[in-house]
Every structure is written in structure tokens, then in C-alpha cells.
Amino acid sequence: MILWDEDELLPGVEWKQEINKRLKTADIIVLLISPNFISFAYEEMQAALRRHEAKEVQVIPVILRPTDWKETPLGNLQALPTNGKSVVEWRDRDQAFQDVVKGIIRVVTSLYEAKMTPPIRFPRPMVNPNPLSxxxxxxxxxxxxxxxxxxxxxxxxxxxxxxxxxxxxxxxxxxxxxxxxxxxxxxxxxxxxxxxxxxxxxxxxxxxxxxxxxxxxxxxxxxxxxxxxxxxxxxxxxxxxx
Structure with a gap:
């Protein structure tokens, strides 16, 4: 597994082009949701959701701060932490992040098992079979x-x-x-x-x-x-x- 976020952008790189490239090749996209994200990263969110709807990627919203994320296209997705309660609203934020990590691990495990399981190859059904002599x-x-x-x-x-x-x-x-x-x-x-x-x-x-x-x-x-x-x-x- 290779983890990537925009902090790894190198100086001189066209950041928007690089982010779009990563969005197109990722297997899992974790969106860190806050009011700022909803305001300034809406385009990237839409790109991620298009791939999610096409079943090309798994999008996981992680709610960091309270926001009306359920009124956005993300509202149809199961979010983390549990029940979509933002991290800052948890009494114990360490517990909140632990809940997030467990949820992401479940998704990673599920995708890994799906990729490791070879597809079942079935024969083409015969048409009008003849009796054998x-x-x-x-x-x-x-x-x-x-x-x-x-x-x-x-x-x-x-x-x-x-x-x-x-x-x-x-x-x-x-x-x-x-x-x-x-x-x-x-x-x-x-x-x-x-x-x-x-x-x-x-x-x-x-x-x-x-x-x-x-x-x-x-x-x-x-x-x-x-x-x-x-x-x-x-x-x-x-x-x-x-």
C-alpha cells in the first residue's frame, strides 16, 4: 500500500495536475471534511465521487470539524468517525481517531481480499446438447x-x-x-x-x-x-x- 497526500508535492510541481492524477489512480480516497474543505476543495470532491459512483475507487469521508456535509453529495456515504460525529466533538479525540483508523482498516482489508480472490471462471453453457452414445x-x-x-x-x-x-x-x-x-x-x-x-x-x-x-x-x-x-x-x- 502506498499512502499519498498533498504534503508530498515537490517544489515546482503543478499541484492541481498532480492531485488530479492521484485522484484518478487511487484505490481509496480519504476526504478530511471541514468547512474549509467544503468551500475550497469541492471540485476535487466531485472528481472523487464520480470515480466512486463508477465503482473505481472507495471514498471515505472523515469528518474533522462540524459542517453541513450531509447536505453535499457526500451525504450518501458512510462517514467516519462512527455516526458521522466530527472528531472535535468527541470528548476523547484519541478515541475518535482510533475509530477512524479501524474503519479505514476494514475498507483496506475488504479491498485487499477482493483483489486477492481470483475470479471464478465458468464454462459457456451448451445449447441443445445431444445425447452421448x-x-x-x-x-x-x-x-x-x-x-x-x-x-x-x-x-x-x-x-x-x-x-x-x-x-x-x-x-x-x-x-x-x-x-x-x-x-x-x-x-x-x-x-x-x-x-x-x-x-x-x-x-x-x-x-x-x-x-x-x-x-x-x-x-x-x-x-x-x-x-x-x-x-x-x-x-x-x-x-x-x-
Whole structure:
């Protein structure tokens, strides 16, 4: 993290140009609000707020002295110290600044975690999938571990039957198993292909079939099976008793 304020301006530098440059490249802008700021830095405030509205920067107003800041465009922002009470109005100003620091740290931590978390890459949903032939199913199944292809009766349409892929995952406990399902739902929502789940404590049974093609198997099912296998490795397994 690099901190900067106008006190770091070098002699001979065009101060307005340099401030605008910093406003355009900052991740967090802390505005120290006082009557003088409202009167003389309104243009810089507007520039910061435009980037804030575009979700390019996080603007944090810090209220130093009493002023009608809520009547300005800043009024829509959560200010520091807590409840927007100016620093000079606190009985203990050290406590006020400590409150400000804690608030800024929360914002910095949130932005850092967001940047460190890689974006989830989802596959493009397939359109009008074709059923796989028996040989294609057999070849695809060889690239997976623990999955079985079984016939089943279509719920509510017996004796109509179909084919499904089935696998049972074992996790440390119910919370871990549920976390696995919840995380998988992000991928499933984008793929728009939904498994049938059966969960008992730390055991999750996943059943896959493509209803749109008469309860046969498609590439959807094998793509999702591969994803579930990769995802399951990120969760604590059930410890085997010695």
C-alpha cells in the first residue's frame, strides 16, 4: 500500500495536475471534511465521487470539524468517525481517531481480499446438447473416478426410465458437506444444469442426468462431474477410524 497526500508535492510541481492524477489512480480516497474543505476543495470532491459512483475507487469521508456535509453529495456515504460525529466533538479525540483508523482498516482489508480472490471462471453453457452414445459415455467415464452409470425410473413418470451418473462423496461433517453443495451451486447456476442431491450428515450423493434429452447423458453431465470432483478435493474428507 502506498499512502499519498498533498504534503508530498515537490517544489515546482503543478499541484492541481498532480492531485488530479492521484485522484484518478487511487484505490481509496480519504476526504478530511471541514468547512474549509467544503468551500475550497469541492471540485476535487466531485472528481472523487464520480470515480466512486463508477465503482473505481472507495471514498471515505472523515469528518474533522462540524459542517453541513450531509447536505453535499457526500451525504450518501458512510462517514467516519462512527455516526458521522466530527472528531472535535468527541470528548476523547484519541478515541475518535482510533475509530477512524479501524474503519479505514476494514475498507483496506475488504479491498485487499477482493483483489486477492481470483475470479471464478465458468464454462459457456451448451445449447441443445445431444445425447452421448454408449461408446462416448464409456470413454468419458474412464476419465472420472468413482462415478457409476445406472438406469433409474423417472420420478412421477414411472415406468418411464432414464440413465444417470451417480457418485457418493464423504466429508468431515454436515457443515462441510453443505458448504460443498453451496459452493457448487455457483457453477451450477451458470451452467444451468442441476444435479439431484442427497445429503446425510457428511455424505453427499450426486445424481446427474440431462432431462431435456429424455433423461440421457450429455456433455453437461460429464463437465459437471469433473467440476464436482475437483471441488470436493478442497473440502476436509471424513477421517477414517483406525
Amino acid at each position: 454408449p461408446s462416448e459415455v464409456e470413454n468419458a467415464l474412464q476419465r472420472l473416478v468413482g462415478w457409476k452409470v445406472l438406469p433409474f425410473f423417472v420420478p412421477g413418470a414411472e415406468p418411464k426410465s432414464g440413465i444417470e451418473m451417480v457418485k457418493t462423496y464423504q466429508f468431515a461433517n454436515y457443515d462441510v458437506a453443505l458448504g460443498f453443495i453451496n459452493k457448487a451451486s455457483e457453477y451450477i447456476a451458470v451452467l444451468s444444469h442441476h444435479p439431484t442431491w442427497e445429503i446425510t450428515w457428511g455424505t453427499v450423493r450426486a445424481r446427474l442426468t440431462t432431462w431435456d434429452i429424455g433423461h440421457q447423458l450429455s456433455h453437461y453431465d460429464f463437465d459437471l462431474a469433473k467440476y464436482l470432483d475437483n471441488l470436493s478435493s478442497e473440502y476436509p474428507p471424513l477421517k477414517q477410524k483406525k
